[in-house]
Amino acid sequence: xxxxxxxxxxxxxxxxxxxxxxxxxxxxxxxxxxxxxxxxxxxxxxxxxxxxxxxxxxxxxxxxxxxxxxxxxxxxxxxxxxxxxxxxxxxxxxxxxxxxxxxxxxxxxxxxxxxxxxxxxxxxxxxxxxxxxxxxxxxxxxxxxxx
Numbered sequence: 001x002x003x004x005x006x007x008x009x010x011x012x013x014x015x016x017x018x019x020x021x022x023x024x025x026x027x028x029x030x031x032x033x034x035x036x037x038x039x040x041x042x043x044x045x046x047x048x049x050x051x052x053x054x055x056x057x058x059x060x061x062x063x064x065x066x067x068x069x070x071x072x073x074x075x076x077x078x079x080x081x082x083x084x085x086x087x088x089x090x091x092x093x094x095x096x097x098x099x100x101x102x103x104x105x106x107x108x109x110x111x112x113x114x115x116x117x118x119x120x121x122x123x124x125x126x127x128x129x130x131x132x133x134x135x136x137x138x139x140x141x142x143x144x145x146x147x
Contacts, residue, residue, distance in 0.1 A: 002047035003048070007064060007071075009034070009060075015083040016082075016083045020081070022141050049078050051064050054082070055083070055091045065095060078107065083111070
């Protein structure tokens, strides 16, 4: 297996971390880096680098974007994982632009529904309550297996 690291931010409900925990169960060798704990990491020794985040204001968390700008070495294989109340392809644009700028090769994108109770959604109990569910987690593992 390729040496893989996934850099992530998972704050409000831990949705993204649940997805990553399922991947880690499948591949115990994958290294998970929480950007709230570590801001600078040498990623040159990894074959594949993943960036994972919940979606905030239609993009990946600023902490993940900043980490990628500072730490992503050029010409690496990179993949993305997002959790969102209303999954949409445009949520990947912010991180994909950084990766392109580093001349890296994008190898995959995964997105699943996740409980979102941010802002006005809080008033109605949130969107996608109960997600990510077992089916979502299995889909994430399948995505990872097929990278």
